[in-house]
Amino acid sequence: MKTVDTKIRIGTATLKNPVIAASGCYNRGSEFGRVTDIQAYGAITIKSVTSQPRLGNAMPRVMPVPGGLLNAIGLQGPGIDYFLTNEAPNLASTPTAIIASVAGFSVREFADVAARMNGLANVVAIELDVSCPNVDREGECFAENAASIGAVVRAVKAVVTLPVIAKLTPNVTDLKPIACAAEEAGADALSLINAVRGMVIDTARTRPWLANGTGGLTGPAIRPIAVLAVWEVARAVRIPIIGMGGIETGRDALEFMFAGATAVSIGTANFRDPDVAAKINSALVDEASRRGFTSVSALTGLANPEFAGARVSA
Amino acid sequence: MKTVDTKIRIGTATLKNPVIAASGCYNRGSEFGRVTDIQAYGAITIKSVTSQPRLGNAMPRVMPVPGGLLNAIGLQGPGIDYFLTNEAPNLASTPTAIIASVAGFSVREFADVAARMNGLANVVAIELDVSCPNVDREGECFAENAASIGAVVRAVKAVVTLPVIAKLTPNVTDLKPIACAAEEAGADALSLINAVRGMVIDTARTRPWLANGTGGLTGPAIRPIAVLAVWEVARAVRIPIIGMGGIETGRDALEFMFAGATAVSIGTANFRDPDVAAKINSALVDEASRRGFTSVSALTGLANPEFAGARVSA
Amino acid sequence: MLMARTSRWARNGTRNPSSEMSAVQLALETAVVTSRESVAPGFWRVALRSPRIARAAGPAQYVATDFPGPFAVRLPLGIWTVTDDEFSLLFREWGERTAQLSRVMPGMEISVIGPLGNRFDIPEAGTRATIVAGGIGIVPFWLLGKTLIEAGVKTRAIIGARTKSMLAGVDELRELGLAMEICTDDGSAGEKGSVIDILRAHGATDMLYGCGPPAMLRALCEHANAAGTMCQISMEETFGCSMGTCWGCVVPLRRGSAQATGYPKAKEEQRAHDFSRVCTDGTVYSAADVVW
Amino acid sequence: MLMARTSRWARNGTRNPSSEMSAVQLALETAVVTSRESVAPGFWRVALRSPRIARAAGPAQYVATDFPGPFAVRLPLGIWTVTDDEFSLLFREWGERTAQLSRVMPGMEISVIGPLGNRFDIPEAGTRATIVAGGIGIVPFWLLGKTLIEAGVKTRAIIGARTKSMLAGVDELRELGLAMEICTDDGSAGEKGSVIDILRAHGATDMLYGCGPPAMLRALCEHANAAGTMCQISMEETFGCSMGTCWGCVVPLRRGSAQATGYPKAKEEQRAHDFSRVCTDGTVYSAADVVW
């Protein structure tokens, strides 16, 4: 049996394998180390960091729903200053690569925070959370509009050397023009999808369950929505796609790879099965070797005849 | 204990209770009568009828997914001519009211088919399926665009006397302007939501599972998406809303009523529990009487402080 | 004798299920699990107490099951054996729902609707019948075998599987006293080869019954049609509603087939075939009607 | 003696779980159900074999459970009793997950992570301690009661519930030999009234332990803070990850509390309070720290 190369490339960054921990579900990377080997991840995306400290939303912030979780954390976090002083140093010793997620409320904030992330030890790429459905912004969020996403990506690309990943929301009529705008603005990769907007009503208290009102739906419930997003966008852009949304098993991950993803991210599934990354990695290697491939990246786009991208192994 | 009035109004039509069978999940109404009393439904919406006969999509057409069902039936049906001759006469003896669902591919087709539905025995309203995500249309579907939905509703209103219900799709960036366009064009009510677009990849055959490629996701998986759609639209329009998407229990139905729905439709849940309508009706009555209300319609919008509509009991 | 039967079929086609079924008891009930055992690696047998379904069930009928889990639709499973007040299921662990069902324990309850679908026709005593089963396609043949034997039909069965460990249900079928030939693709049990190979090698029969993977059923139908032998097959599709409402489970039949009386009545020029709902109009079809 | 204890707390705050817990065994394993019984209408007791968790568990610790169903996240449940190689859960049928868990049968397996969270502190022998439990808030008190008795702490318990049929677990607690007073809102068992009424009526204590609905905990903390009595409560929130990563389960603590060492280090002027993750920094908090 040939050995299978698991490495993949996101812009100029090389990950040892295509399985990534999703932002907001792995904090700064250490907690799950208490029960599993976090080295199984090719990279860990940290919880999005904002310019200013944020207390986040009031409680309740989460509610289990059928096949998923509804959350409205509200980007609780210490802000970039505290992050750089107190938390970034620990990232250097995380036993796998780090993707720094940045969230913001203006083009300039994105650029400022991203620039300060650039060059941190162990940080191999910057992901732009332009799609968080939880934060109450005036007007539409960046990711709903091709022009604003273009502006954010361009501003960040101008100030960083690391690869830039634009993370898009599925809450739009058509993802393709938005994805194309990010690509044209210079994004090195796309992450799809962020949480789907939703709500649970508390029928006992006759009000929305989450203090924030609306929340983001994640987990297996959204998997078909996410697979379709990857499949459609993979026909429209040439840059690599990091697919996510409800991946729990190796077969789920294969759906995304076959649809056109170069890598996959795992969020909510960690909350159920902390060993999920190792299982997915071995399923991907098994599938590649069963097909006689020498790299997992050869799996990308196999179910998508109009797949437009390249199969980017390292 | 006061008796609770279960009647509700949709335009000029009165339904004996607010629980409706959703289009495409109850065929022409008779099948479920083999195992349950279909009189429990306040109305049954028939599978959408088109102008021409349609063979529908190739197989497979359905696939169970976590908490839901992905389907791409492709509007299989006999067309309006055959329907009027062979099927409509049976509707007269259906032991509850019928809502006639009409689907089409041009404004004119909608108007033609709707006009021929108008006046059929037992048919109390016409629902416009302008949102079916399964049928391969050139360009966007009607329900993605405020102007086209306005045109369809106006054309139908001009030729029918029955109340007209516009059924909207959640697959848009913002439902509110679309809902408002339908209202302005004269729609008597809105149905929300139709299926959410999605895809499953068959990892064994390395191609989309459904022959049609994409499909519509229904069932509990989409409930939070549907509740939010009702909640947001109920703040924007004054016409009644028929809420649907993943309702399985009385509590689920209450979520929609509290969000602002005047009635609820049940689709996929029939496939699991044929007795679902009776259970939901008694839960609604229990809740109303627990709160000392004399009508179930008093439950509408209770969790939605900016609810814009009227509580329309009969 | 054979003619009489043939002409009855020619007249009625395979019996119309809609009219027949509504006369028959259709139960929606909660049934208690009375036993659960693994009969082969990945194959399970689960018995349920339900006198109504056990007594009403006919060969090739199925139940639509529901039990807690992340599922929005019922799982259809064929009725394997019946006693006076129980029936059993024999199933493979396919995906999520069958995996979940394999974890039931005696005493638990699951919801069942049944018996659903039409039945195999039973010829007159003395007729020679051959059952052809591939893999889990063995399921309808306990009840059919029993019914045929009781009807005095000279019945034998050809049972195939990919390999020995996947020959689930054979022992219980043998207990009926059915003449059986076994084959496996790899020769690990019985003859090496397919059920169609064995069927071809053996002599004539008056009536063929088939259930199994599509490729096998297609070969069986082609064999039967070429030989002019009566043949009924029980088909499978992914179901949505199991009740005939969603049109998710259709198979193409030749134009005008009696079992495609429902939709679509498409314009003549539009239809190369008619669609039939496997869940309600089937699952049993005449080899002559199926379009492959 | 009491002073010594007080000053230890003053120094350390409630023990910091992050450092302590990583030293302790944290198991992620599949545990076999050894028994399952209904202890009151809608209340269940399920025992699981897991020597690692049974031996490592301390008072107020919990496990994050996972089992088949339409669930995306684990269900947190307190550890009720322990033996050398088993621990039990005592839970109410709240919603989908607890309903599903109530249907397990002996022999089935479920996945558990634990023991999670910090523990109640144990004072020195001779101290007078009072346990105050409301409803299912009784759960942490079997293990606490046992530990206190073994430590020579003079312990009594006030156990309340809405009505008699909701007094789950009382019998098993009594078997520990704990001095117990029972009350119900409707007087159907024990005294009529709330646990706080009883607490107020009775004399002084050195140490209070509480678990129950928020309104009860708040009243308990206010009572303790007013009386200057040491008090620890075990809190509950809806959990996402149960592992400290999602920030879904936070409670506000007064600024600078030792257990709110994590996020946010918001700018001073922005924070009226700090947030603490109940799943990891708690579930046990000092009455003095909690902001209501």
Ligand SMILES: Cc1cc2nc3c(=O)[nH]c(=O)nc-3n(C[C@H](O)[C@H](O)[C@H](O)COP(=O)(O)OP(=O)(O)OC[C@H]3O[C@@H](n4cnc5c(N)ncnc54)[C@H](O)[C@@H]3O)c2cc1C
């Ligand atoms: C009338 C009728 C009677 C039946 N009787 C029996 C019977 O008696 N015994 C029996 O064993 N079966 C029987 N079946 C078949 C059984 O109902 C189906 O196999 C059913 O789909 C199993 O449900 P599941 O949830 O376990 O698997 P599903 O989740 O429905 O999956 C079906 C199959 O597809 C695979 N799959 C799922 N998702 C993917 C993906 N993304 N890519 C690739 N593969 C995927 C699964 O692994 C599995 O093999 C019957 C079917 C019908 C219609």
Ligand SMILES: Cc1cc2nc3c(=O)[nH]c(=O)nc-3n(C[C@H](O)[C@H](O)[C@H](O)COP(=O)(O)OP(=O)(O)OC[C@H]3O[C@@H](n4cnc5c(N)ncnc54)[C@H](O)[C@@H]3O)c2cc1C
């Ligand atoms: C650390 C910790 C330890 C715990 N230990 C125990 C224990 O030992 N024993 C115990 O019994 N519990 C315990 N709990 C509580 C238990 O984990 C929760 O009650 C849990 O949410 C139950 O899960 P569920 O899926 O059954 O209900 P969920 O679906 O999570 O629902 C929670 C509650 O909300 C209600 N609900 C759900 N949806 C709605 C809606 N739309 N409108 C109105 N109401 C709704 C449900 O009916 C239920 O009462 C503990 C919790 C924590 C955090």
Ligand SMILES: Cc1cc2nc3c(=O)[nH]c(=O)nc-3n(C[C@H](O)[C@H](O)[C@H](O)COP(=O)(O)O)c2cc1C
């Ligand atoms: C509790 C929680 C918090 C999240 N926070 C963030 C965040 O801060 N930034 C971000 O880009 N995505 C965030 N996400 C979205 C995930 O990264 C991911 O896109 C989404 O959960 C879909 O994947 P999943 O279904 O595997 O969880 C969060 C998700 C969850 C469940």
Ligand SMILES: Cc1cc2nc3c(=O)[nH]c(=O)nc-3n(C[C@H](O)[C@H](O)[C@H](O)COP(=O)(O)O)c2cc1C
């Ligand atoms: C198999 C199937 C077929 C459907 N066909 C139609 C249709 O023809 N017209 C229509 O307006 N909606 C159709 N729908 C959508 C339902 O009416 C409903 O909007 C949707 O299923 C959400 O509700 P549910 O989650 O309760 O099923 C169909 C749904 C299913 C599952």
Ligand code: FES
């Ligand atoms: S499964 Fe719905 S019509 Fe057959």
Ligand code: FES
């Ligand atoms: S539940 Fe996720 S941080 Fe506590």
